[in-house]
Amino acid sequence: MVEALRHLDAGFAKLPEFESQAPALDGVRPVLLEAAERLRDNYPYFHPLYAGQMLKPPHPVARAAYALATWINPNNHALDGGRASSAMEKEAVAQLAAMFGWNDCLGHLTGGGTMANLEALWVAGRLQPGKTVVASAGAHYTHQRISGVLQLPFEAISTNSTGGMDCEALEQRATKGDIGCVVATLGSTGTGSIDDLPAILQLREKFGFRVHVDAAYGGYFTLADNLTASTRAAFDCIQQADSVVIDPHKHGLQPYGCGCVMFRDQTVGRLYRHDSPYTYFSSKDLHLGEISLECSRPGASAVALWATQRLLPLAPGGEFAKGLTSSRAAALELAQRLGQDPRWVVPFAPELDIVVWAPRADSVAAASAMSQDYFDRAASRDLHLALTRLPAHYFGESYHGDEGEILCLRSVLMKPEHERWLDEIVDRLG
């Protein structure tokens, strides 16, 4: 890091020396120590015994590259503020696009999955004004909220028994003829479920809606080599979707602040057209601000992603891909062990690396209370899980036909260490 910083600094050696006037440098040490003290009040997200929410430590190269870039602090809005880092962003996004089979799409990084999805739905709304956006009832809540922001009607389509979109219900709903965009989630936040993208694309032929793929969490799994045939088929046709979102700050080993939206048809860039009296002067080349809704964006994010993909290319069978395969293997193994234990009910096998399960009990209410109890007891043994509410119908007759929602245990096994830590995790589950 220090060597890289010196190298960067040497690039500006011809400038006259100057003394930094940053105020209060003497006070930095105690403030940093105080910040470190404050940060101790967190769950241990970096540790394999944190197996709860979707949290994955950034790779060391991403942390270092991010910090290195803040020395310059480029702004990827315009080439005037972030020349090198804008070029790096274009390269990194092209690599993400290539992972889905796209060679000449339009895309850029965003602050995260919400902003990336907002742009995709904004484009959909501009192309099919006033038409309805639909997503499965298991999709991220952001789609409904974003549709509200964009003043587009939104409807949820019911889910099937494995948490994916019920495509028969979608077809029935589509016959009304007012759907402008279907959001297909490849990797739902709650259960890692996969919508049947091939079926949705077939319905697009009939009904003419746009198809947006929300692969914010699941997208990188296209590199895994242990997916089920139907999940593989869904990932393999992302290429035919109109837009796709993937979050490097989830499975892409990046610090928060790194989402990505991509459009198959580059010409949607026209919808972003605007003029800025302040920027876009230093080059006739495309400034990323000309194709994104956010203005200032951290060039450091692009540098971190570029460095990570340089070290760990997005290649099937490569080191990065093995991490995804291992996360899914860990989830499959955990689901299998839980399924063999009479104390638990596992509603379905994981498609990616999220496992959901509930305690066996006489009623939905009893199972929910027990989930909370197991969750608390695991935490007292330093095993951190998550909770989620799922429709009782996912569990078939396990709760004697009770309806409503069950509070379930949930674990996202997204760390490279998780596969080896399964014994310890199962032990501490109690």
Ligand SMILES: Cc1ncc(COP(=O)(O)O)c(C=O)c1O
């Ligand atoms: C499938 C999916 N879409 C969208 C989002 C929202 O992304 P972000 O939290 O980066 O804004 C998430 C977050 O978990 C997600 O899992």
